[in-house]
Amino acid sequence: MSLDWLDAFLVSGTFGVVEIVGLGLLLHLQVGLTRIANFGVVGFWGLGLYTFGVLYVQVDWPFGEPWQFLFSALAASLAAALAGLVVAWLIADLDSDGALVGTLGFSAIVLILATTQDQLTGGALGLGGLGFPYDLGTTKANELLWLALMTALVGLILGYVWWVHRTPYGRLLIAIGSNEPLARSMGKHTTGAKLTLFAITCGLMGLLGAMHGVMVRFLDIGSLDVGITLAALAGLILGGTARVWGAVIGVLLTVGLFDIVIQFYVPLPQEWFTQAIPVLREAVFGALLVVVLLFRPQGLLGQMRRSKLIRAMHDG
Amino acid sequence: MDRPARLASTDEPAVDRDVAAQHVEGPTTSGHHNVVAESSGRSPRRPGRTTSILVAAAVGLVVLASLSDFVAKSLVIGATENAALVLAALGFALLYRLTGLLNVAYAETITLGGYFAVWLSSSLGWGFYAVVLPAGILAGLLSVGTYLAIFRVAKRRRVGDLEMIAMSFGLSIFLRHGLQFIFGYQVQFFDIAPPDTISVLGVGVPSFRLLALASVALLSILIYQFIQRTRYGLQIRALASNEGLAQASGVRPLTVTLLIWFVAGLAGGLAGAFYGVGSSVSPLLGSRQLLLVLLVVLVGGIWDLLGVVWVGVATGIALTAMTLQFGDGLYSSLVLIFAFLAVLKVRGRRLTAGTKV
Amino acid sequence: MAEPSAPPILEVDGLHSGYGDVPVLKGLDFAVDSEVFAILGANGAGKTTLLATLARLLPVTDGSIRLGGKDVTAHPASETARLGIGYVPQEAAIFPDLTVFENLSIGGMIGERPLEQGLEEVFETFPDLRDKVGLRAGDLSGGESRMVACGRALMQDPSVLLLDEPTAGLSPLYVELFFQKIAEIHSGRGVTIVLTEQNATLALGVADRVMVLSLGLGSEVMTAADVTTDRLKEAYKL
Numbered sequence A: 001m002s003l004d005w006l007d008a009f010l011v012s013g014t015f016g017v018v019e020i021v022g023l024g025l026l027l028h029l030q031v032g033l034t035r036i037a038n039f040g041v042v043g044f045w046g047l048g049l050y051t052f053g054v055l056y057v058q059v060d061w062p063f064g065e066p067w068q069f070l071f072s073a074l075a076a077s078l079a080a081a082l083a084g085l086v087v088a089w090l091i092a093d094l095d096s097d098g099a100l101v102g103t104l105g106f107s108a109i110v111l112i113l114a115t116t117q118d119q120l121t122g123g124a125l126g127l128g129g130l131g132f133p134y135d136l137g138t139t140k141a142n143e144l145l146w147l148a149l150m151t152a153l154v155g156l157i158l159g160y161v162w163w164v165h166r167t168p169y170g171r172l173l174i175a176i177g178s179n180e181p182l183a184r185s186m187g188k189h190t191t192g193a194k195l196t197l198f199a200i201t202c203g204l205m206g207l208l209g210a211m212h213g214v215m216v217r218f219l220d221i222g223s224l225d226v227g228i229t230l231a232a233l234a235g236l237i238l239g240g241t242a243r244v245w246g247a248v249i250g251v252l253l254t255v256g257l258f259d260i261v262i263q264f265y266v267p268l269p270q271e272w273f274t275q276a277i278p279v280l281r282e283a284v285f286g287a288l289l290v291v292v293l294l295f296r297p298q299g300l301l302g303q304m305r306r307s308k309l310i311r312a313m314h315d316g
Numbered sequence B: 001m002d003r004p005a006r007l008a009s010t011d012e013p014a015v016d017r018d019v020a021a022q023h024v025e026g027p028t029t030s031g032h033h034n035v036v037a038e039s040s041g042r043s044p045r046r047p048g049r050t051t052s053i054l055v056a057a058a059v060g061l062v063v064l065a066s067l068s069d070f071v072a073k074s075l076v077i078g079a080t081e082n083a084a085l086v087l088a089a090l091g092f093a094l095l096y097r098l099t100g101l102l103n104v105a106y107a108e109t110i111t112l113g114g115y116f117a118v119w120l121s122s123s124l125g126w127g128f129y130a131v132v133l134p135a136g137i138l139a140g141l142l143s144v145g146t147y148l149a150i151f152r153v154a155k156r157r158r159v160g161d162l163e164m165i166a167m168s169f170g171l172s173i174f175l176r177h178g179l180q181f182i183f184g185y186q187v188q189f190f191d192i193a194p195p196d197t198i199s200v201l202g203v204g205v206p207s208f209r210l211l212a213l214a215s216v217a218l219l220s221i222l223i224y225q226f227i228q229r230t231r232y233g234l235q236i237r238a239l240a241s242n243e244g245l246a247q248a249s250g251v252r253p254l255t256v257t258l259l260i261w262f263v264a265g266l267a268g269g270l271a272g273a274f275y276g277v278g279s280s281v282s283p284l285l286g287s288r289q290l291l292l293v294l295l296v297v298l299v300g301g302i303w304d305l306l307g308v309v310w311v312g313v314a315t316g317i318a319l320t321a322m323t324l325q326f327g328d329g330l331y332s333s334l335v336l337i338f339a340f341l342a343v344l345k346v347r348g349r350r351l352t353a354g355t356k357v
Numbered sequence C: 001m002a003e004p005s006a007p008p009i010l011e012v013d014g015l016h017s018g019y020g021d022v023p024v025l026k027g028l029d030f031a032v033d034s035e036v037f038a039i040l041g042a043n044g045a046g047k048t049t050l051l052a053t054l055a056r057l058l059p060v061t062d063g064s065i066r067l068g069g070k071d072v073t074a075h076p077a078s079e080t081a082r083l084g085i086g087y088v089p090q091e092a093a094i095f096p097d098l099t100v101f102e103n104l105s106i107g108g109m110i111g112e113r114p115l116e117q118g119l120e121e122v123f124e125t126f127p128d129l130r131d132k133v134g135l136r137a138g139d140l141s142g143g144e145s146r147m148v149a150c151g152r153a154l155m156q157d158p159s160v161l162l163l164d165e166p167t168a169g170l171s172p173l174y175v176e177l178f179f180q181k182i183a184e185i186h187s188g189r190g191v192t193i194v195l196t197e198q199n200a201t202l203a204l205g206v207a208d209r210v211m212v213l214s215l216g217l218g219s220e221v222m223t224a225a226d227v228t229t230d231r232l233k234e235a236y237k238l
């Protein structure tokens, strides 16, 4: 099968969009339902990426692919899940301000570790040697399959989020988000629910990071800046934090617009893409956060249905 | 969102009131909002004793420093290199305690202070010390501008706590990247003569760093005194303490709120200029410092505004001491982040009934 | 152009007010002259709402408030304070984080009267405060903080003093003393007093005229001397 018609950058661009959709969906559970301010998404994602990369490259695995990938990815997810658990425990009884500092602090820790442990991570120089757990012959084919796998994973995450909305656990999260002291006074284990939430969602963020590592095949500390957090947050808020499809719609309209539509279909001078466009992209995402929260804080899709909220408060 | 004493009124003041009302009534802040007032000059809080403890501690440190080279270096370099941290934290803390807003975009106030100073000094040809204050004033005006354009509107529209932080995060990113369009992508340096060094406790320090330390100390004292001793400072604290009552007593909320934002922006801008002259000015100048500032403010704020100053000073010294020890500044940041997070966990701001309604 | 009679000190016309979309006051009319004017009413009748609205801390949805003939309906609280309204709320009537001295100073910031003169007058009325000036107001007893609250309002040199249940939670002995002070403030300085009170007997002891608030509407204004139990019962809609 010839893939000449397909632009390689289009595959990686789409991969990026799908990945951010996944992060946005997980962030929706944290911020939209439970209303815990996670401003350190990049920390969990980055921990997954780096744990995966380091294990994959630096460890002499006694077995070949796909086990090498599966083991490393599993370890990466577990590491991120554990980190999520610790961070959630740290901020469990703090307000949004404390959550901001805790999550931001965690992502700073990840960046510092990635930088200083350079004999493992390659530090500022980066680390190569990652690869696909299969070989279809050409890089493009490999990437295309990886994109498909990533899309399937994010599809599963979407299904999970959709399912959570319909479970008592999801209603408990909503109850925590709208009035935690009340939920607690009704005898609910709110702290336990928050820890579970962070362990699962942050673990999945780590898995997305590991998937990212395979696609880019290189660890670069530049990817640990606020960009990932910003993209997921801006997309989620534009789409609507309270709705299942908010992250999907929002990320398509933000990251999709910039990384696919503008990148491929708007004829701009090539040199713009190296500096001006990335800077403009972040500036626009930042401005978008301000404008949306100011004028339509519920996002494009609007608020959670009232009946759902009330039901959550009653039997959550 | 309605709490009994939340009084919504006519046009103008409706905005600001909620900020402070929340700040005052929310049990979140109950342990903290009294901070600014507490060490007031007229309070019966034995200032004599605190002072003597501090003096004793200072004397002890100097004695230690004369005995140990390591202590001397940590003290002198720590205090001089991180002087701007104290100023930045003080400005941030003012805004945080008096309006309840944790303003992530404060990082860009710091950055802009640095840029304004570079820009003024290169376009006017003035020396660093001539442009510091104008740069700080410009940053203060910018801070007021962001309040009027964004945060005031947001308060009027009753934007929630979490959304407010997300907004300031967005504004921060917007400004940071907008700056790169205006000032270019390159790092900028101040055009100053190679400094001569002065020996303090046997440690050589560039003279401008000593001057910076002196200016920062002076400015911190001035700002502190302004809040504690002046008529406007009193109005600021009254507004933060009980907004409705302050208004009913004739305090004009808009004027006073603008003043808070200006003073906070001024402190941030001055800090940025001092950070910049110590190294260089880049779009990431402020955001690199933000986490440390946040930690100092949240931990120092467990006590009071002076607590922020002392925690800031101690942080600077600890940072240097550890950097000397480990040979890598990143490790010291790591240790500090862990230490601060541990303090927050232990003495953090408890989430109690009614906080997140 | 000789006006036959000066406008009343405080005049309320068809006043509607409430919280957000919860209406509380549904059309109040009354006028207050130089007197002690008491507003009675059961819990939740809207007394606090009325005083906060008069102090311009709550939005007026309909009707008007005039102060000495001047329409202040659209004024924010900080401006009516400057026009002579002193307000002592039922709850949160002091700045707990500020010292007693600072609490009083806040009131003394408006108007031309020198601070010392204002303080002296407050200490004359409340001698107990004299040696408490350095204390944190939040550390005072209930009665003392009522004094600070009143003192702060008096520092504004007001022409109208709005007192929301000034004696709630005080011991009977204190209550008597406090009402004495209130009468003193009115007679000694000519300050018009509008106060709310749960206890009708107490209110009748100090007030010149009373009005009963019930379900957001006001009864007719009665001269204290003419009030009978039956009239009160009727006003309370019992």
Ligand SMILES: Nc1ncnc2c1ncn2[C@@H]1O[C@H](COP(=O)(O)OP(=O)(O)OP(=O)(O)O)[C@@H](O)[C@H]1O
Pocket (backbone or CB within 6 Å): B002, B003, B004, B005, B006, C019, C022, C024, C041, C042, C043, C044, C045, C046, C047, C048, C049, C050, C090, C198
């Ligand atoms: N912040 C608020 N938001 C919504 N409704 C309120 C608020 N404060 C008071 N109310 C309602 O307004 C009505 C009048 O309350 P108000 O406090 O004016 O009564 P009151 O006469 O002062 O009672 P009390 O004697 O108990 O002090 C009550 O029904 C109350 O539920």
Ligand SMILES: [Mg+2]
Pocket (backbone or CB within 6 Å): C047, C048, C049, C090, C164, C165
């Ligand atoms: Mg009342």
